[in-house]
Amino acid sequence: MADVSRETPVVEREPVDVVEAVFGPRADLARQYTGALAEHGEERGLIGPLELPRLWSRHILNCAAAAPLFSGRVGDVGSGAGLPGLVLAIARPDVEWVLIETMERRVTWLTEQVRELGLDNVEVVRTRAEEWNQGPALDAVTARAVSAFRTLIPLTAPLVRDGGELILLKGANAQTEIDAAEKPIRRFRLSDVRVEVVGEGVIPEPTRVIRARVR
Numbered sequence: 463m464a465d466v467s468r469e470t471p472v473v474e475r476e477p478v479d480v481v482e483a484v485f486g487p488r489a490d491l492a493r494q495y496t497g498a499l500a501e502h503g504e505e506r507g508l509i510g511p512l513e514l515p516r517l518w519s520r521h522i523l524n525c526a527a528a529a530p531l532f533s534g535r536v537g538d539v540g541s542g543a544g545l546p547g548l549v550l551a552i553a554r555p556d557v558e559w560v561l562i563e564t565m566e567r568r569v570t571w572l573t574e575q576v577r578e579l580g581l582d583n584v585e586v587v588r589t590r591a592e593e594w595n596q597g598p599a600l601d602a603v604t605a606r607a608v609s610a611f612r613t614l615i616p617l618t619a620p621l622v623r624d625g626g627e628l629i630l631l632k633g634a635n636a637q638t639e640i641d642a643a644e645k646p647i648r649r650f651r652l653s654d655v656r657v658e659v660v661g662e663g664v665i666p667e668p669t670r671v672i673r674a675r676v677r
Contacts, residue, residue: 541586612642655674
């Protein structure tokens with residue numbers, strides 16, 4: 463009898479109609495990126511093996527659902543495997559994306575993917591958010607699975623221009639994270655802090671986003 467525990471997890475079957483609805487004419491680029499992540503993500507320490515059976519629904523589509531919220535020049539703090547930065551860059555070629563990542567192996571992966579996917583709207587910057595030296599130069603900053611909202615605020619708000627936004631992908635406890643961030647919200651003068659749900663009626667599991675205006 464085969465040792466089931468050693469079997470390679472099966473990659474989630476692509477929900478073709480949903481992928482084409484979300485990515486439109488750039489669906490093939492999304493497939494190319496997802497295929498590369500499925501093939502190399504675990505061995506390169508980008509994703510765990512348990513993520514493969516939910517790669518499309520939990521990761522790719524979860525990120526892409528937020529694409530309509532962005533414009534201008536956007537930073538993705540702690541970009542990692544490119545979730546959400548590379549996915550959003552595929553979905554929104556009209557937006558300029560700055561992928562901010564500190565780990566060399568992840569920067570290498572991001573740079574390879576930008577080249578292989580032909581994404582001319584992406585810049586990869588190896589730095590820590592707290593060492594960003596361009597000042598409040600971004601129209602918005604996003605992040606996903608990096609840290610709690612109260613911890614993300616001092617890392618992300620200083621990167622955003624006056625009147626720009628934090629647009630952070632979160633889980634079911636998004637409102638609880640806002641409630642726990644009262645002090646940094648005041649300190650960094652955030653306003654209109656709220657949870658939005660995007661992708662309802664389009665993707666199987668809608669995406670929760672914390673949005674906040676930076677003043």
